[in-house]
Amino acid sequence: DTGVSQDPRHKITKRGQNVTFRCDPISEHNRLYWYRQTLGQGPEFLTYFQNEAQLEKSRLLSDRFSAERPKGSFSTLEIQRTEQGDSAMYLCASSFGSKTQYFGPGTRLLVL
Amino acid sequence: AQTVTQSQPEMSVQEAETVTLSCTYDTSESDYYLFWYKQPPSRQMILVIRQEAYKQQNATENRFSVNFQKAAKSFSLKISDSQLGDAAMYFCAYRRGGNQFYFGTGTSLTVIP
Numbered sequence: 001d002t003g004v005s006q007d008p009r010h011k012i013t014k015r016g017q018n019v020t021f022r023c024d025p026i027s028e029h030n031r032l033y034w035y036r037q038t039l040g041q042g043p044e045f046l047t048y049f050q051n052e053a054q055l056e057k058s059r060l061l062s063d064r065f066s067a068e069r070p071k072g073s074f075s076t077l078e079i080q081r082t083e084q085g086d087s088a089m090y091l092c093a094s095s096f097g098s099k100t101q102y103f104g105p106g107t108r109l110l111v112l
Numbered sequence: 113a114q115t116v117t118q119s120q121p122e123m124s125v126q127e128a129e130t131v132t133l134s135c136t137y138d139t140s141e142s143d144y145y146l147f148w149y150k151q152p153p154s155r156q157m158i159l160v161i162r163q164e165a166y167k168q169q170n171a172t173e174n175r176f177s178v179n180f181q182k183a184a185k186s187f188s189l190k191i192s193d194s195q196l197g198d199a200a201m202y203f204c205a206y207r208r209g210g211n212q213f214y215f216g217t218g219t220s221l222t223v224i225p
Contacts, residue, residue, distance in 0.1 A: 004156075035213075042116075042203050042215030043157075056212065091157070101213065103149075103157035 002026060004104035006092050012110045013082055020078045021107045025094030032075050033101060034067055035091040036060065043091050049075060082111045116206050118216035125194045126224050132179075133189045133219045135204030141165075146180065146187045147205040150198075151218075157203070163187065191221075199223045 005024045013019050025032045031050050035043035046065070047057045051072035061067075064082075069075040079086055089108050093101040115138045125131035137146070148160040163171045163180050170178050175195075179188045191198055204216040 033213075040217065042205070042217050043213070044215070045212045048212075058212075093157075100147075100159055100162060102159070105156040 004092055004094050004102055006090075006104040006107050008107060009105060010108050010110075012112065014112050015082060015084060017082055018078065018080045019082060019109065020076050021090055021092075021109075022074060022076050023092030023094075023104060024074045025092070026096075026102060027073075029094035029096050029102075030072070031095045031097065031101075032069055033093040033095075034075070034077050035093065037089040037091055037106070038087075046077075079109075082109075084111050087111045116204055116214050116216040118202075118204055118219050120219045121217070122220045122222070124222040124224055125191070125198075127194055127196060129194055130190060130192045131194055131221065133191075133202050133204075133221070135187045135189070135216055137185050137187065137204070137206045137214075139185065139206065139208065141208045144206060144208040146178075147207070147213075148176070148178070148187075148189045149203045149205060149215075150200045151203065152200040160202070161189065194223050196223050196225060 007022045033048040034046040037043040045058050046061050047067050049069040064080045067077045089106045091106045092104040095101045117136045144165045146163045149157045150160050151157045161171050161173045161176050175192045177190045201218045203218045206214045
């Protein structure tokens with residue numbers, strides 16, 4: 001399967017803990033995006049990378065959130081000191097340039 | 113700010129019939145892209161169809177077609193000959209020349225056998 005993959009698929013954590021999610025894009029795609037989707041809502045843009053450079057961040061991305069794409073391939077999204085409001089599906093997508101974005105299966109986070 | 117509105121939280125269609133999902137958007141840009149994505153239960157988002165704003169011709173992909181009304185800022189999706197596998201949440205999305213997508217709140221489509 002050469003699609004976008006995300007790990008883990010599900011994560012349950014206690015409030016105050018740190019969590020890290022990983023996204024592996026389609027191999028030839030130079031752009032990588034993170035979105036958050038809460039129940040009953042469409043995905044909301046968080047940030048995107050072109051190669052290893054983080055080019056845009058949403059105001060939704062508080063200082064507890066950090067994303068990296070160190071070698072321009074896979075990316076990680078870390079949430080520090082998780083809060084119950086962070087419970088959501090975190091989606092990753094990739095594209096080649098500004099062409100169509102392809103989405104991964106998402107990581108569902110539940111903060112207790 | 114760009115907004116995308118899907119006014120139909122839920123829709124249902126009889127198998128083999130046709131259904132239209134509505135989407136309106138707000139923008140001051142003239143160059144942008146519109147998309148319909150499908151999200152089956154517990155499965156990932158899949159692109160259904162895309163439309164470039166500069167193209168007057170409505171996009172078509174097999175049983176899926178759009179009615180793009182640029183002046184009215186309307187972008188509806190028509191699904192013909194509905195199949196059970198079409199049951200999913202459908203999201204309308206807007207993207208301007210940059211990269212940020214704006215999604216609507218989705219329409220849950222049920223296909224009745």
